[in-house]
Amino acid sequence: MRLEGTPSQTVGPYLSIGLPWDDGPFVVPEGTEGAVWIRGGVYDGAGNPVPDAMIETWQADPDGGFDHPDDPRGKPAAPFRGFGRCPTDEQGQYRILTVLPGIVPDTSGAPQARHIDVSVFARGLLNRVVTRIYFEDQDNAGDAVLASVPEERRDTLLAKKDGDGYRFDVRLQGEGETVFFAV
Amino acid sequence: MATPTERRLPQYRPDPDGTHAPLDYAPYRSTALRHPKQPLVLLPQMLTEVTGPLLGPGRLGEFDNDLTRQHAGEPQGQRIIVTGRLLDGDGRPIRNSLVEIWQANAGGRYRHTGDRWPSPLDPNFDGLGRTLTDDDGRYEFTTIKPGAYPWKNHDNAWRPAHIHFSVFGSAFTQRLVTQMYFPDDPLFSQDPIFNSIPDEKARQRMISRFDLERTEEQWALAFQFDIVVRGREQSVFEDEEEDE
Numbered sequence: 001m002r003l004e005g006t007p008s009q010t011v012g013p014y015l016s017i018g019l020p021w022d023d024g025p026f027v028v029p030e031g032t033e034g035a036v037w038i039r040g041g042v043y044d045g046a047g048n049p050v051p052d053a054m055i056e057t058w059q060a061d062p063d064g065g066f067d068h069p070d071d072p073r074g075k076p077a078a079p080f081r082g083f084g085r086c087p088t089d090e091q092g093q094y095r096i097l098t099v100l101p102g103i104v105p106d107t108s109g110a111p112q113a114r115h116i117d118v119s120v121f122a123r124g125l126l127n128r129v130v131t132r133i134y135f136e137d138q139d140n141a142g143d144a145v146l147a148s149v150p151e152e153r154r155d156t157l158l159a160k161k162d163g164d165g166y167r168f169d170v171r172l173q174g175e176g177e178t179v180f181f182a183v
Numbered sequence: 184m185a186t187p188t189e190r191r192l193p194q195y196r197p198d199p200d201g202t203h204a205p206l207d208y209a210p211y212r213s214t215a216l217r218h219p220k221q222p223l224v225l226l227p228q229m230l231t232e233v234t235g236p237l238l239g240p241g242r243l244g245e246f247d248n249d250l251t252r253q254h255a256g257e258p259q260g261q262r263i264i265v266t267g268r269l270l271d272g273d274g275r276p277i278r279n280s281l282v283e284i285w286q287a288n289a290g291g292r293y294r295h296t297g298d299r300w301p302s303p304l305d306p307n308f309d310g311l312g313r314t315l316t317d318d319d320g321r322y323e324f325t326t327i328k329p330g331a332y333p334w335k336n337h338d339n340a341w342r343p344a345h346i347h348f349s350v351f352g353s354a355f356t357q358r359l360v361t362q363m364y365f366p367d368d369p370l371f372s373q374d375p376i377f378n379s380i381p382d383e384k385a386r387q388r389m390i391s392r393f394d395l396e397r398t399e400e401q402w403a404l405a406f407q408f409d410i411v412v413r414g415r416e417q418s419v420f421e422d423e424e425e426d427e
Contacts, residue, residue, distance in 0.1 A: 003411045004202070004272070008204065008360060010376060011347065013297055014287075014295045017295055017310055018285025018349065044217050067237070068237060070233050070234055071234055072191050072192070081236065082236060083236035083238070104230050105229075107192065126203070126206060127203050129219060144227075148224060149224055173217065173218060173220055177219055177220065180223050181226035182225050
């Protein structure tokens with residue numbers, strides 16, 4: 001049986017009624033060893049902050065494993081939600097507390113650089129846009145996905161070291177536009 | 184530890200052209216400054232993309248699937264039961280998966296500080312629901328039919344009644360946020376969000392079906408709405424396994 005997909009629609013301006021969770025920004029609890037904040041803003045093509053957006057993150061655990069039946073390497077030793085969710089505030093800012101993901105192999109078995117998959121939802125986005133967070137102070141050489149991105153735009157995928165964590169801004173359009181992926 | 188190879192990982196086929204709206208859609212004005220202008224870069228489906236959060240019962244509260252029982256009193260409006268199945272494009276049910284909804288009240292107003300149009304707030308209605316699908320991928324909510332409401336997209340613009348749905352599927356690639364509409368709504372013709380979907384048949388898949396069998400006599404109307412997320416590519420995975 002083959003079924004046709006349900007179309008995507010915008011989350012609209014009132015996503016904050018249904019989607020935020022109290023613990024959403026906490027991929028790991030506060031006080032977790034090695035925890036880092038990833039903070040940033042979502043900005044539109046005029047450079048204005050987007051206050052009605054939401055960021056979702058999905059990542060491997062610190063050993064590079066996924067607690068998921070389709071990870072052929074088996075179940076990780078400890079459960080790890082791996083998922084973060086944070087709406088933007090009035091200033092268009094979000095924050096996620098997590099730990100750095102471990103190394104995940106690509107489809108040929110070669111190691112990828114440490115990365116987090118990101119979905120961005122907002123009023124005015126009829127479908128989510130997808131990007132990846134890499135880390136400026138990690139070894140990003142040899143990552144096939146990064147290498148496939150035009151060199152002058154790779155910087156938009158790098159979270160910058162900032163205080164007790166990193167800063168990763170999302171620019172939906174215009175100068176410094178974040179690289180978004182088709183998945 | 185086996186080294187994952189491409190043929191060992193599930194792959195999710197893209198939906199046909201026309202299923203989803205373009206990110207730049209002038210009739211919906213808010214897309215103007217929010218759509219990326221650079222071409223999307225292809226992201227191969229690797230481990231991060233073919234896995235996804237498996238969110239369980241820990242996310243649910245007692246009356247999360249019954250929006251009419253979340254307060255001491257009952258909300259105003261017409262009670263409805265909304266049922267459906269969460270399926271992938273191959274017809275496989277997606278089990279034990281989180282479904283989240285949010286909606287306006289019967290008067291078409293959201294419980295949100297940003298919603299200022301002069302339709303009354305209902306003290307007994309928050310407009311937020313969550314549930315998990317069962318082993319057949321089924322979900323069920325009891326709620327009230329949301330009202331239409333005006334917005335400022337164009338002259339005398341009104342959104343058709345709708346319920347927002349958020350589903351995860353079982354992989355990052357299957358994540359979907361959509362809206363369920365109601366049959367025969369007179370406002371479809373002028374709504375750019377509904378009409379942003381290029382393919383007419385795909386658009387119709389967002390319209391729920393009146394479900395007489397699931398109505399409850401003297402109590403509630405019922406609507407049925409299945410949600411289909413991306414299916415898996417045909418894969419040689421299982422054959423290869425048998426050969427080994």
